[in-house]
Each structure stands twice: as structure tokens, then as C-alpha cells.
Amino acid sequence: MSRIWIISILSVLMLASTSVYQRGFAQSLAGARLAADGSSDGPFTVSVTGKLALCSHSERGSIILDIEGGVAPYTFKWNTNETTQNRSNLYAGTYTVEITDSQGTLHIERIVVQPPYPLILEDLEKQNASCGSGNDGYAKIGVKIGRGEPYKVIWSHGLEDQWEAYDLAPGVYTVTVVDKYNCDVSLSFEIEAPNEGIEVTESITEVTCTSGNSGEVQLNVTGGQPPYQYSWNHGPSTSKITGLSAGTYVVTIMDQTGCAYQASYSLQSPSEIQVESEIVEPSCGGKSDGLIELKLTGGTQPYTVNWSNGNTGAKISNLNPGTYTASISDAKGCSYEQSFNLAAATELTVNVTDKVDLTCFNSNDGTAIINTNQPKDQLNILWSDGIKNVWSRNDLEAGNYTVQVSNNEGCSVETQFTIDAPDELSARIESTLEVDCAVGSVEGVAWVSISGGVEPYTINWNPSNASNREINFSQSSNLKVRVTDAMGCIVEAEARVDYPTNTKEGRLNFNYRKLEISSEPEVLTNEEIIFESEISDEFIAWEWSFGDGSKSVDKDPIHVFNKAGVYEVSLTGYDIYGCSSIETNVIQVNSPLEVVVIPNAFTPNGDGLNDTFMPKLRGIQEFYLEVFNTWGESMFITSSPEDKGWDGTYKGQLSPPGNYLYKITYRTPAGESVHRTGGVTLIR
Template sequence: MAYKLLYFISFLVASISVFAQDRTIDIDLNIKKNNNYYISGGVGFYGSGGGRKLCGKWNRIFINEREKNFSTENNFYNPLKYFYNEKPLTIRYQGHIQRLGWNRYDCDGDDEDFNVPINVVFCKILHDSKEGDGHGASLSYSYDFYVVPLHTLKTSDNNSAKFLPIDVKVPLIAKEVFDNDLYHYEYATEKKRWWFSWLDDYNWEPLPAKFQQKQSIEVSAEDVLGSKARAEEMIGKPIYFRVVSYDKDTGLVCSSSEVLPLTVTQAAPFITIKNIQSPLCNSNETTATVTIQLSRKLLGSLEQYKKNRDAYLGEVFNGFSFIKAGENEKGGDIDGLPKDLTEYFLQHDRIDNVVLRTASVTTNYQIDIMGKFYYLNNNGQRKDIPLYTDDAQHKGRFTVAVPEPLNSFLYYKNDNQCFGESKGVITLEISGGTPPYKYIKNGEEPVLVDDNFVYDDNFLYLSNLPSGTYTFTITDKNDCQILKNGVVSPVVVKIGGPAKPITIVNEGKVNFITHAKGYKRKDGMISAIITGGTPIDSYRYTTQLQASNGEFINTLHMGTGEKKGEFLALYYFLGADTYTLTIKDRNGCTLTKKITITEPDELIINSIEATPISCNPRNSDPNNNSSINSNGTLTVNAKGGVPTYRYVWKRFNKPYTETRDKTITDLVDGIYQVEVIDANENKAVGTYTLTYPDPLYLKVTKSEMTCSAPNGGQATAIVSGGTPPYTYLWNTGHTDAHITGLSAGKYFVTVSDSRGCSVQEKVVLSYPEEVEVVSTIITPVTCYEGNDGKIALTLSGGKGAVNVSWYDAEGTLITQGTTNGGKTISGLKAGKYKAVFRDQSDCPALEQFYEVLQPEKTVINIPSQITICQGDSRSFDLSTAFPSATFRWTDSTGSLLSTEPTFTVSTKGNYKVEITDQKGCKEATTFEVSQSDKILEVDFLAATNSYYNYTVKLVSLSHSITTQWVLPREVTLIKEENGAAEVRFPNEGTYTIGLKGFLDGCEKTVYKTLWVEKDRLGIGKENTSKEVLIDDFGIFSNPNNGTFRIKVNLKRASAIKVYCIDILGREVFPAIEQPEGTTFDIPIENRRISAGQYLVILEAGGDVMVQKMIVNH
């Protein structure tokens, strides 16, 4: 056991020795880059069986609970090295042994094991051991682990030259997976190699604390060295950097990154690209203008630079690099730069209007500065070093926005389906350029595409287009146009459609319509040859023929026409009608034609003309001529059909030889049939019944002899039958049917008709009180213009029945309303009538005259047109005119408004009044009331109390309207002027005076009652002279406040006296007397007059005039 213990102690010492140094210094950089952690150390394991053989033994190592090592060796020390990416948090070491049992054969003896968990601490020795007790199964173990991070260090990839600018920070970037306390940054300004070692040695110093314990930092040379002056001394020289971790126990470096050298140099000014003017249109050559802005002018002396460039110290610009951002590809050309950039930027910090030739698409660009810095090294030699230009602010990044090429293509098109229609649709999709877009269609005025959007902002939609070619010139907001190969390229779209309309090519030709050959025959045809439109295939169309009653015709034959592409639609079995032929093509386009098939007029027998048979065989013909009983003829007249005609005659039920002539002769009575046949075999049948004339009959009438004329006998031959006209022959030699002047005796007459048939007859003449009106009752008409008048007569005398005829005043025979044989006539209007009485004798008629009376016409005194002004009404009182009548006042709708004799209307409308008196007579009148928007105000001043035989002045207060005084009949109007009136009352009593006003068709009357009495003041005397001297008498003003003027004009000179009394007859002030004169102007001021109404009385000679005066305060 002593040996084993010594072994473990030696192992521990060796481990401590090893862990005291940087364990990563000799690890390859690629391994560091590909792994994050390095675990080194070893484990020991020894088990014994106490004299028995071990039958089972093993040990395992777990990192983060995942097995990393398994071993069955015993009595060993196993050195370990692991590279690990996952952060190691725990290490577990396990072991187990078992010895054989007592039979030393089965492995069922006692055992021993261990399970040691270890929490990982970075850069710290992790160590433990245990020694077995040596009894039975005994197990000893030990472990030593050291875990370090594998650091790497780099600067930005952009800092390809590995520069450290003096005053611009560059990044130092370590691996980013570690805890912050594992990051420590060191720098060195010197490097040397020991002669006995392959290792370089550096004068490492920690960076300031603000840069520690961070995964990445940014530093400048000034940050590292502490001052700008010291940093400038290091221009051209390297400064070395590394990131390390320190041992937790010793503080020494336990892990380090590779050494990163950065050369100190001057940073170029920052660059900014401003005022970018991108191209407006996308063309073959696109240019943009920019301003290049530097953060400062170049460092250096302009004077030295101009004087001796070879000795110049400072910054120098070699040019600008113009590339696409993020790429090394050249961005284009730069124009407009100064010839000598260094000289320019020693004086300026910007350049305006730099022209860039750019790509034809929107591109991100970058302009970099290319330059050097000239300095003196430690030996005084002039050296140069590139300026640091790798900072983001050294990259003048910007974007030149080039519009997408303006383009447009046909998104959708809908051709016209039918010839001549305007339903075409064009939808163009527009892209690129700068919206909004405009288009010019076929040279028309430009239109904003926005006005036609139906989809979104990039679509132009046009509808209702006729067929044709449409050329669209499209421009954007900047008037850019669509270019193809550098040439303006409009969009051309053709809206198609049928070249020709659907047409019936044989319309109007002989073969188009075959008319019916006969009346009501259905042998007509329509043969339509169709072209045009869009056939269903190479030639077919859909046709439909409809009769005028709506019925569709199905008798159709379809085929082709004589020419290619012609379609034949043949409809047959057609009768006369106007048909509608509808033709549809593949697109549903329609041609509709009205086609009329005619037919000949119906073949009819227009007439059968007959020459009648002369005489009836039953006549007793004194001449005994039988041929005149069988001399009839028939002639048929046909019309319609299609001439020429053929004829076939037959006689019904009696023997007759068939005849084919138009006229047949020598006919006796019977029924004859004729068949007329036209050129198309249409037939018409007619019959004619040929009859004998009626037998010739003769009767002779005679007149009675009158008392007044004994030789006034008359006889009349009355003939019937035969064939008029007749001829007469009397035995007296007379040849008329009627003979006169006959005396009593026997007379013979022979009558012959027009066809020579004759008969004879004889007559014997053998050998006659006055009409009187006994009473007359005349009933007058009840109502005015009524028709219930009546005349009733009682007659006596006369021969036989007496006929009474009535005539009106105009001599017109009255045929209605008579009864009792005309003796009574009723239903008469007022007027004069004549009665004519005729008996059965030949005496002259008797005439009598009668008159039917009526009441006077009732007149309703209401105007037909009435106008009322605002707020007014119009009243009517018909009680006096119609004392016992009933009344109905209605409006235009017939609604009953009143049944009283008085009625007031205040609204516009149409009105009607119906009056029915006690007899039931009605009278009605209508009147229309209009509403004016004017206000009619009517008023006047008049003394309420006055004296008769005094002149009283009435003063109208309605000055702007027409007025009319309404005076009782007994009141005398002396004078009327300017709306005022002067009147006199003959006696004492009450008088109603009115003033009627008129305005805009309105009228309104205001009435006032005046009391007229004897002169209580004794001013005038009854029966004095009534000479009118006062021409004018006025009170100014009236009303007033007690101060007023009285003006008087007389017709001749006279003294005057003026009184003023109140309504009780008391004098208000003493009478005023004025000497003789004709004109007076009397001022009066009496403020003590109380408010109220007064009478002002003027006396001039024997004339007196009174006026009413109103005083207001």
C-alpha cells in the first residue's frame, strides 16, 4: 500500500506543476476555433480482493451526465484530455469492484463502489483521492481535473489590414460563449524571442478596467496608450493584443488566445453621401447626382503640399472607390471630381453635384476613400501607410432608387361578340415607373389611370369599347414612357368582333318567300340563306320562327347554301301571317326579321246577277203568253283567288243540263248552284234561288163623298205583286193610280207591271159634325226653369176620333208627354204652346194657343271670385233673400260646412251653397275664395254723436288702399275727396256708416253706428238754410296730444266759429270765433285736454260740419 500511496502523491505533485502554467499555449488555433473548452487531468483506480480474485471491476467518467470514458483496468493512472463545446457544469467519477465468493468460483462475493460528483470551476485544480481499507473488497481512487476556456481573438472582418487607428475605435472580438469573468484583455508594444525558446515574449499589460470582462470591446490607439501624442509616435508600429483567463488560485494566465497584432495608423475622415438625386426614369443610361461630405478636411499643410509634394507629411487622397454595397463589384463611373483630390480636400470638406453613372435598377452603393498617410519614422525617414478606412462611417453607403422600367401588358381582354356592339373590355396591368400613371388612347387627351381603377392601383380598366385597334401611350408621374430597346413602345390591343352582321343574303329575292297559293292554305315557305356574325361551326346558326300568335313553327329543314359558309333555314307549311324569324349565332348575337307571307283573297262569288222571270204562271194573263213565265237568266260574278276562272252550273232536285258558261238563260224557278274554280284550283260555290214574281194583285179603294164637295169622289188602284212600276188605265181614260172628281157610279181599272203582266178590277162610289174645346186646365211650372207644367183639355164634336197635335213656340211638334189621345200634355216648361185638332172629316183643322207660367228666377248674390287678405274673413247672410229656405254650404270635397243662412269663410278654397225653398225648388252657386298675402286694414273716424242737418266729416284712416263709403240711402253725400266724405243726416236717429276697402282683390267693410240728435248746443237751427259753404275742414294731426291745427276752406267769405265738446256734450274750451274770410289756419295748444274722443264743430254761416277728434297722451 505504501507504494500505491507514493504513486498518487507523485501524481498530485506532477499535476500541480502542470496546472501552474498556460495550458492552451501549445493548442493549435484551429482546435481552439472548433472547440470551446479544454479539460485536462487524470484519474487513478485500484481495487483488491483481500486474497480473492476480483471478478468484476470498472470505472466511468461522466461530463454533464453523459459518459465520456469507461475502463476495466485496475491499478492504473489514466491521463485525460477532452475538447468540449458544451459548457461543462459537472463531472462524475464512478467505480465498482466485486470479488469471488467463498467457493472461489461464483462471482457473488462482497463488493465496493464509489460515485463522486464534481462541480466544475474554471481555471482551478479539481482534486480528490480515497484509499481502501485493505479488508475484503477494497477500492482506492483519485482524480485531478483542470477546465479552461479556449479563447480566440480577432478584429472586424472589415479591418482586413489589421490597423489600429489613432482616434477611431476598432473591435476586438473574443469567442462569445464564456462567462464574462473569463474575459481579460492585455496588450503589448514589444515582442522578442528568447534564444533558448521557440516562444515569443511580450511586455503584456492589461487594458484599462473599462475594457475588461466583456466578450468584445472597441478600442483606438489613443485608448490603449493613454494619449494621442503617444499614439502618433506608434504610427506604423504594431500593438499586440490577446484575451486571457486567470487561475483562480495563483492569478496566473491559465488560458490565452492567439496574439492579434494591429498596426497603428491615421484614420481617414468619415464620409457621408447626401443630396441624392436619383434618376426619374429607367433608361439605357441612368445617372444620379450626390454630394460627398467628409467629416473634416484632410490633415496636412496645403502650402507644403503645393510646394514640395515629395516632402509633404499628412493625408493624401488617391481617389474614391465606387462599388456596390456589400460587394466588390464596381458600381459605375464617377464624374465631376476635382483633378487633385488631396489639394481640394485640404481646403474643403465636401463636393457637390457629383455625377454617378449607375445601374438601371435600384442599387445600394458604397463610396470608399482611398488614401495614405505620410509620416517620419524613428530614423527620420519619410514613410507612408494606408489610411484606415474600414469603419462603417468610412463607407459612404447610399441607395440610388431607379424606378422599375415602366411596363404594361394586356391583363385581360374581352372582344365584342356581336357586330357593331360596344361591349369590349381592355384591362392593362401597369408596373414600374412612378405612379400615378396616365394613358393616351388613340391620340386622345391624357387620362389619369386612377380614374379607371377597378382592381388596384396598377390596373387600367376600360369598357364599352367598339371593335378596333387601340393604341395606348402610357406615362408615369415623371412622364417616363415604356421603352423597348431604347425606343418608345406603346401598348397596342385589338378588340375583335364579327366582321359582318348576321345577314339574310337572299332577302328580297324571289326564292326568299313563297306565298300561300290560296286563302287559308298552308303551302307558303320561307327560305333564308344566312351568313355573317359568328357561325356555330363553319356555317350553322340557330333559327326560330314564331307566328304572330306566339306559336313557334317546327316545320324546318336545315342545309347549306350555294356558296361556302352559307346556311339555309327552310320553313314550310306556312299560312298567311307575319312571322318573326330570329337568327342566333354562336355568341348569342341575334338578327330578328318580320316576314309576311300573303295569300290571295278568298275566292268568293261576289254576286249572282239574275234577270228575273217576267210573270207568275198563276197570273190570269189576258194575252195568254206563256213564254213570259220562263225567261229568267243568271250571271255569276267572282272575285279573289287567282284568275282566270272556270264555271260549273247545276240545278238542284230538278232536271237540268250542266252548263259551263258564266251566264245561263231561259230559266224557270228553282235553286241553281255554280262552282267557280281559279287558276290554283281554289274553289267557291254559290247558289241562287230563281223565283217567280209574286202574283199580280189589284185592289181599288174609294173615298167618301163629303158634304162640301158632292163631285169630289176619289178612287185609288192599289197594286201588289208583279214587278213595279205599274201602269194604270181607267175606263174614264185616266192613267194614274188615283183619280178624283168622281160622282157616284162604277169605275174599272186595268193595271200592267213593268214586265207586261196585267190584271183588272172595279170600284163603286155611293154618297157626310165640328170639334169643340169644352174646358182647359193649365198647371204652371213649380220651380224656375222646371218642366212639370201641364195642360188638360175636354173636347166634344168632330167626326170620328179627334187627333190633337201639340207644338211649342218655335213650331216644333211635341211627341212626348201626351195622354188621353193628346187631350192632356204634361212635362212642360214655361212658355206658349199650340194645339191642332183634326177629326175624320175633310174639314180644316182647329188651332188653339195656351201659355204655361213659372215663378221668377231665384238669384244668389255671391260673387264667383272672392279674395280675402291675411287675417280677414268674408261673411254672407242669405236669410233675408230666402226667408223659408234650407241651406247647404260645402267645400270642394263635398264636405258639409253649414246649414245656416249665414256663413263666414276665412280660408282659401272652392265653396258651394245650395238653397231649397218650401216648394223644393233648388238653386245653387259656387264661388272660389283666394288668399292674398297682403293685410287689408280698414278704419275711419266719425263722430259717434252728431246732429242732423249738420255736415259731418268722415275721415278714412286707410290711406294706401282703395275705399268706398257705404251710406244709408237717406244720408246725403255732400263731398268725397282724398278718402274723406262729408255727409248730412236728415233726421235724428241711429245710422250705420260703412267704409269698404279694396286691396289685391280683397275687400272688407267696417261699419260704425252714429247717433244723430238735435243740436244740444243751439249752434244750428232747424229748417235753416242748407247752403253748403264749407269746402274743406281738417284737423292736423288727428289723433294728437292736445296740440293741433284746424284748417278751413270756404266756398265764399264768411265768419266762422269752432266748438269742441266731449261725448257728454260739455265744452272742452270756449268757442273760437274768426272774422270773415275764406281760408283759416287756427293753431290750438291745450295740453290739459284729457285723453279721449271729442267732437269738433265748425259753423260757417248756416253750414255746420262736425269731425271726430282723438286725444292721446
């Protein structure tokens, strides 16, 4: 028996958000191709997406590479000898790819596929509701085993990121906990109540426009145990209250058992109709292209709008200069009237000067100045964000703006412009553990991934005060980094890094035996062989290879060798640190040999020697044996390999000594049917 160790480097840590991906880094090698003038080709960038964290051992990861820059086409060489751009069906581990463009520029990318880790919740703590209509239930959960914060907690009634839920009504709830790798586990439970709760339906009559005290509330109560007692916050003790003005009315209902139900009802006064208008004055030159469009709020829809020129609806167009009055009424009969004056306009021009874009992504320090060909004190200006009569702005956000300028003559003109912003400056701390399985050493590496803003960047780590993009760590801690771009924009990131205390070698061994008990010690083809493993707890995954092209991930698999030969069976174990080890056994598998030996005599005297007549068979698929006396009478029949044979009796009586005949038919391993007859002597 030999033991072979295979060393691999897997990552045990990936810090990322819901969409997890790993760091990438580019290296311009000293041997990279140089241009004719001696300058090297510029590097290209690679973004990594895909499924880079596993939630269970049955899952497989994937890697998708997106390349920008360089000169296509590109070639790819992975540390697993694959040459495709993207990868799928991946186990947890570290995958390194060398990417070379057509000019010889080399980029090296290291991607970590995170192995699964159990997420187990603590036992649920809960408190049932005091009664069926009581909202005083309580539940609490916690994580017993997991990778650590942050966790996302989602309760089925809408509560999020809270470990305890209060004020729960009776019913069935589900709570789901999601770890930082987007792996989740759910738990369902029921808040019970000792009896059925009070249920209330209401009929509400709102206050009308014509009467301020016309509101009513009528309650219909079921459930609980009647009779019911009613207590309103303004005094009444009946299920129906009338003569109500606008306001909030609170009622407490109690049944015979003391179970209480509280509800509040708000009555609104009919809101006043609010009118906002968009007016387009007739163009300069007396054209009939004026427009009035009303935006109506308040009141009660639908609205009815009648204009003094006979038109209806919230929008009228093709208007001449003049006064137009809108009479507006809502569904409750409330009414409102407003007049609008359209004046003839003169020609206007407008332009934008001194436009300055944002310094940082969210700095809101854009500026713009509006100029026109007419005196500004005789004009009105309206910005698309609602600002009026301001010609210079210095607090603009990024976006598209429209500016409308109109004069007292009803002529208006618009201009549009865009305030741009640089890409958002963002930073994210990522880390990995580089494990040397041969010597048991671990080195933590953390780096900051930066996007957006304006290069160059200034980096400051806390607590180390390092200024490089990548740092090393040798203990678990919280890392913080502050990034400042060339424009002075600042972003900060923080992450927790974990560092293992040790990497231990786990025990790995296995034995094998025939599943069906047999006196034959050798392994034959088409026999079921069970492989029994001894795998210590340090290993979280394993794989069998039987040497004939078959594999298995069962802990104690059963395998059948279909052909004779020598097979090297190996068991590979993977621990949580990404290290692996192999235990190998060599198995000789033989083809069964055909052996048929038929005795010519037997002595059934009970001495334990040659007491029965039974052929010795080996490598025979099936057989049929029958024994006759000299008159052709059948004395014994069997087709079972477990049968002990003929003991020299017939129907419970001893058969006389002498000669007997036998006939046997059997099928060889090659499928050939053989018939043999002969004689056997019974000796007493």
C-alpha cells in the first residue's frame, strides 16, 4: 500500500456582497514583448464574474472573464491546463489563468472559488399571542454555526435584518437567514393563540363638501366571545358613531373573556382642488398655438373641467392670446375656478454659458449660467427641477436640464443641457489565504479593488498605515482603507478578515471486501465490491477513482469491475483549507474459471466425510442436477448452489446401496450450455 499526497491551493475566504467575485491582478513581466522604440505594450484589464462561492458540495462554480484593452485575439492557459476563456463545473479552489494578447502582452489573473460552509440556526425561541386578535407574539432566532457577519435576515411579514420579531399576530411565519456568500437557510414556525380572535369589518361614510359633520363609522364584529364592549376615544360606547367631522377615531373592543381589539379610523375632509398649470404662450407673430394644461390634485376624482371658450378637459390647445377661465368640479361636487391670460409674444433667444460638470460622483457642485437677448428683469425663467427666476445655478446635480424662458408678451423659448459626473469612486477590500499544504504555512493577502474616480489614487490602510494596494495579514482583524482620487474625492471601505490558527493533516484510509460473502478470497469480474473508508473530520469532501474510468463521491461506495486486470483505486480527501491527500490501493481482478468436478461415489454414513453427492462447481452461471435409479425413477433434483446434495434417501427412506445415474446441465461463463451424464455409487 502506498500513500500519495497531492498539494493544491484553495481559498477559504472571500469577502464580497450579494454578487460575489474575486480580485484580479495584472503583471507586466520582464520578458513581455517590447515595441521597436523600446516601450512595452500597455496592459489590458480583466473583470471576473460567475458563480464564485458554493453553498453545498453538490454545487459547482463557474468563472466568466470579460477582457478590455490589449489586442485581440487572446490565448488562455489555466493552471489546470484548460485553454478556454470561461470555466464551469468547478470545485472550490484557486484558479490561475495566463492571458496573452496577439502582441505578446501577458496578464495573470487569480480567481478563488469559495468552498461551502454549513449555516445552522439556533433553536427558535417564541412566545404565543395572548389571544386570537392579540398582536403580542414574539420570536427570536440566532446563528449557531456560520461564516460570520454580515447576515441578512428576512421575515415573511416584512421585517428585515432583525434577530427578534415583536408584536406578532397569530399565524405561520417563515424566517430566512442569508450569509455573506448568498447561501441561505429557512425556518418556519407558528404563533398560536388560546382562542379565536376578534375580527372587525367597518363601513365608513366620509365627510362631504356640503356638511362638515356628516361622517359615520359602522362596525361589524365577529369572533371572540360576545357580548362586546365598545370604547371610543371621544366618548361613545356603541358599534356605530355618527355626526363625525374630519379626524381620527380610536375604538377598543373587548369580548366576554377580556380579549381586546383596538382599531383606528380616519375621516378626511374633502381636500381642496389644487391646480398647477403649464402654459405655452402663443408664438411670436400672433400664431394660434397657445396651450394651457392643468395638473389637478386634491378633491375626489374624477374631475370635470369646463372652459370659458367652450372646450372641456384638462388640456386645451391652438389658443390665441386672451383670457381663459377653467371651471373645475370633482366627484363630490366641490368646485374651483381659475383664469389664465395668454399674451402675444416677441422673439426670444436663450443659451447656456459657463457650464461646469461635477467634481465627484455625488458632489452636486455643477454650475451653469443662462443668458438671453432681452432684459432679464422682464423675463420669467423656469428650470426643469422646479427652480424659478434664477439665472445662475451652482448647486446642480448630474443629469439633463431644460430651461424655459418667457417674456411678458407670452413668447417662450427652451434650451437643454447636461451636467456630467465622473464615474463613481468605489473601493472594496478582498482577501484570500495562500496555504502551503506541504509545510502547513498560511499567509493572508488583502487588497483593495478600485473603480471610478480619476487616477492616480492615494491609498491609506488602517491600522497598518500602508499605502500599497495589497497588504499581508497574519491574524483575524477588521481592515479599513481610505482611497482619494486625483480630484480629492474620497471613499472608505471596511472588511473583516479571518486567519486560521493551524492546518492539520487528517487521517485518510480505506479497505475493501466483497459485498456477497464468499469462500473465494480473490476478486472476480462482475462481483460487487464495497470500499469502506476511514476519513477524519478534517476532510469536508472526497472523491473515489476506481482505475477503470469510474468515479464516486459516496463515502463507502459499491463498485463492480467488468473486466479482469490490475486496478489502482484511489481515495482523495479535501480539507477546509484547500489541501488534499490521496490513499491508493492496487486490486487484482480475475475472470472466473470454469470448474466442474463430479464424484463417482459417496458414503452417507454420518461421519462428516463424503456424506452427500454434489458436483463441485466454480465459474458456473446456472445448473440443473437430477439423480435416477436404474429403473429411471427420479430420486433427487436441485438447481441451488447452496444445496448440500443428495444424502442417499428417497421420500424419507434410505435408498439401497448400488449404482445410480445422474444428469447435469449447466451454463459456462461464455454462455455455452453443457449436458453431462454418468454414474455414481452409493456405498453403505
